[in-house]
Amino acid sequence: MEDKNYTVIDKKKIDSLDLTIPDTCPFCHHGIHPEILFGYDFHKNDYWNIRVVYACPRKACLEMFFGIYSKNTLFNIYDSSLPKYVGCSPFKFKEEEFSEPINEISENFVSIFNQAKQAEERKLDQICGLGYRKALEFLVKDYLIIRFPEEAEKIKNNHRFDAVIEQYVTDEKVKFLARRASWLGNDHAHYTQKWEDKDISDLKRLIKTALYWISAEKELEYYESEMKEGRR
Known part of the structure; x- marks a missing residue:
């Protein structure tokens, strides 16, 4: 039998470490102060890894999950800092919900946007921007x-x-924002970026603004058809 190559860390020891504690449950997606159960650390492929087992305190959830911490030690043999927080596992994806008019206008947008969001939440930052760009175009x-x-x-x-x-x-202000959303989206499709001071969050804000515009247009169309003339 092989010797174990990990060390169990008890709750008291984990409490004394300056680890970043996740503040959102990956199952129910509520903000939480998770309960620390125990942890362990191990070295693998030049990485120092810590895993902490947390429990969601919400009675409606109570799921357990791992907090993942990792640090490359190959070129940092004299660095005594702790591994950095990477994320949680397992992860249950929660889809973004959109209004009924948006779902009716473009089911493809809803599907592509949520695939991009899932990629972003799984730290696939090299592909999620392109997904958001495609969602906007649809x-x-x-x-x-x-x-x-x-x-x-x-x-x-x-x-x-x-x-x-x-x-x-036709609306100049909408044209202004749509152009910029397109520019930022294109940045995620090409080798070099033209807008280095902008990121995914800016692209998502512009998409959100486009959603407001389309929703407002649909509301106006509804009331124009329902209330064509004033009542006396």
């Missing part, structure tokens, strides 16, 4: 196809998203 194009059904094939087959925005988005 959202805008699907909405414009509803607005201009006679132009549907042209909108679908135009691979220049910026040209579609320029031709079919």
Whole structure:
């Protein structure tokens, strides 16, 4: 039998370590102060690893999960700092929910956005930006196809998203934000970035603004059809 190559760490010892404690349960996605059960550490492939077993204190959940901490020791033999927090495992993904009008306009947007979100939450930062960019294009194009059904094939087959925005988005402020969202999205598809001071959070904020615009347009269309004339 092989000797064990890990060391069990009790709750008291973990409490004394300056580890980053996760503040969200990966199962129920509520903010929590998790209960520390125990932990262990081990060295593997030039990494010092610590695993801490936490429990969600919410009565509706009570699931246990690992806090994952890791540190490369190959070139840091004199560095006495603790491993850094990497994330939690297992992870139960919670989909982003959208309003009924958005779901009706573009099911593809909802699906692609949630795939990008899942990639982001799993730290796949090299691909999630491209996913958000694709989600934005489907959202805008699907909405414009509803607005201009006679132009549907042209909108679908135009691979220049910026040209579609320029031709079919009439509101100048909306055109302004859509262009910038497209620029940031393109940054995640190319080898070099033009907007190095912007990141995924900026792209998501612009998508959120586009959602507000489309939702507002749909609300206006509804009341224009329902309340065509004033009542006396």
